[in-house]
Amino acid sequence: MHSADRLARLFLLPLFLFVAAFFLLPMVRLIGVAGSGPNGMAEYVAILTNPRYVATLVATLLLSAAVTAATLAIGTVVALFLARNRFWGRPLLVSCLTLPLAFPGVVVGFMVILLAGRQGLLASLSMGLGMGRWVFAYSMAGLFAGYVYFSLPRVLVTLMAAVEKLDPALEEAARSLGAGRFEVLRDVTLPGIAPALMASGAIAFATAMGAFGTAFTLATRIDVLAMTIYTEFTLNANFATAAALSIALGLITWAVLALSRNLAGSGVAAAG
Amino acid sequence: MKTHRLTFAFQLFVTLLAAAFLMVPAGASILAGFTANYFRGVSSGLTLDWVKQVLALYSDTIWLSIGIALGTLAATLVLAVPAAWALVRRPSRLARIVEEVVTLPVAVPGLALALAxxxxxxxxxxxxxxxAFILTGHVLYTLPFMLRSVMAVLAAVDIRSLEEGAASLGASPLQRFFHVVLPNAKGGILAGALMVVTLSIGEFNLTWMLHTPLTKTLPVGLADSYASMRLEIASAYTLVFFVMIVPLLLALQLFGRTTGSAR
Amino acid sequence: MTAPTGAAISIAGCGKTYPDGTRALSPVDLEVKAGETLVLLGPSGCGKTTLLRLIAGLETPDVGGRIAFDGADVTALPIEKRNVGMVFQSYALFPNMSVIDNVAYGLRVRGVATDARRAQAASVLAMMRIEALAERRIDQLSGGQRQRVALARALAVRPRVLLLDEPLTALDAALREHLRSEIDALLRRLAITAVYVTHDQAEALALGDRIVVMKNGAIAQVGTPREVYFQPADDYVAGFVGITNRLEGIVRNGRFETAAGILRVAAPDRAKARLLFRPEAVRLVSPADATLVFQVTQVEFQGPRQRVTLNAGDGTRIIAEAPADLPLSAGTAIGLVLDANRYILA
Incomplete structure (x- = not known):
């Protein structure tokens, strides 16, 4: 065997051992635990027939879909604007919009509390305007705001890169053929950034599905999947259900990411 | 080109609104951390007391987070950099599978990972x-970022031809790795390192499940303070977190702009 | 499509200054006749692409500039209202559409029904002899095929004016020459008004009814290919159309005197003069038979001919072409003969 090949295998070995020991093996264990409860492997069926879990699952899916749609809509408008216009203060604006890229979920939750909590900015603003006290931080709406906060910077980074990579001649060509503003957007620009929309949308969706920190900070009473898993595991010591729900959650997020990667083609699935 | 005035105004409005949505709460948090009584407003006076209290109460979480971040960085460097080279130099089915499996922990929610x-x-x-328990989780979660970052740079510089060049001059595989691969992967390693440290310092989903009362990291402490401390302390604590993470994020931004390959 | 369908273009006082203060184009006046092929020739940054984009409607001229198609002012019209066809350097084919959908796109936004526009697009593809590619995706096409599709797409809307921005630059040399003659034939057959931007003088000479040579955002010369080639307006144009040799000297008593010797010329005395000529304009002879004598410094055999580097004695280097069978070797002296109609005295 070629000596460089031997070295390559040697280099791969530690990575392989680490991932096998601390990811593959625990995952197998997780699957096993899910089937070790009183229901056995029927636990998977049980979570799909229990109305509470199904309701939680549906609520989480709807919330994630809404977050994805809102983030992509805002992100597209902002990315097109920032990529197409040069003006004073633009670099600062870009920095502001992408800086919270790695704020953890807990901190994002706190941001939502400061924005829409009992002592929040919106509360004082609405009180000042005499429109009552706006407080929505500790509800689904608060969670929605938090997840949009969390995903917007990532989506923006991906979309801005995609818009800037788009050949400006494509839009000019469409216009030379008589296409108006809306037609250019529909037929050229959006299809052109479709892979980026797909990839960043999938990441936003998967993040919203599994995010835990924001929900944890805002309230333990919001019924989303991550909170349910946490409650089952720590408070009810219901390991089998928690494991089964985790696996269901993992499968959903993995499937969404894999699907988007296949649809969008390789190379764009820059996970963040 | 002439952009329609109305479209321009609408886009500008949305952009400014989005920036405000992201920045105003952060600003409020910073202000609250320095305000004597946030409920009464800035007029109650500015103070450093809250920050001092936070440092007295939570300094161990800060040090633990820094320690774990550095440990995570060391581990990902050792595990991912050589492996990235091995995966890039000969794209094969096996390489695809390894990359896929290593990347999986990003797709699996932190909660599930921690449970497992x-x-x-x-x-x-x-x-x-x-x-070390928390460290293990962080390494698992950040490995793909280092791996991808290094792999992207190695693929972009066409490391295989460079290596063939070095080999033609008589360099052994190990010499090639240290003399050619590492120097050329520098940009990717640096970007990956910034990403790994940033993610590790801010990691909560996994850490909350993995921590014990004696191993509390900064985000775990943050969650504690959000639940049980007054708003000013929580804000001051968040402020400390910002001081740690914002330079990293700015570096990441700057770096991403200059190399263009980081993300 | 047989009768002249093109519009005459009239450009008056059109300059372009960008918001940051860069002047890409000084105000120019230019008339393009209906059905004519006009080539804008010059190096990058000379303003040729800016002028093309002004005609297209992708840029608006500075205040005072005016562009008219067939006498009708179009200055304020954006490109989508001008009914022009444009071929881009990068082709700008829509990757999300098949070949035929690309070609039919202009008809689609004009509201032509699906069947009608596909039939019309198919006939344009047939005219370009690429009907077999109709259902292909763009990333399955070669460079030459993309070029044809881009041309077909621009022609499908039956534009009044066809604008081509370095359409052949992205192709390799052999293909470039082939497509050049194809485009030439097509433009003549369609009798469409075409404005063609290039930095390649061979392309300009082959395709243009007239050539506009541009320099630093201004027009250096307008003329037929023969005029530009044989009577370049100045040094710059001369250099751009391939006159690469220049000898410095003086004119005295009907003789041009230079370091390499003398040449009889019909010109008044001048203290400073330059003799400009092409490598292929000279005959190399024995030193005894010539009044200009050079040192051979390098001989490069190129098959059908030889390319010879000569030194004038004062360090001036010139390039000459010689028949393949002429015995030449570096270090020897050689005589140079220039016929009266094959040089320019500037």
């Missing part, structure tokens, strides 16, 4: 009680 780790290794008390 606890179920598999929670019984080993020494391991469960030590910061």
């Amino acid at each position: 780790l606890i179920l598999a290794y929670g019984a080993i008390r020494e391991f469960r009680m030590s910061p």
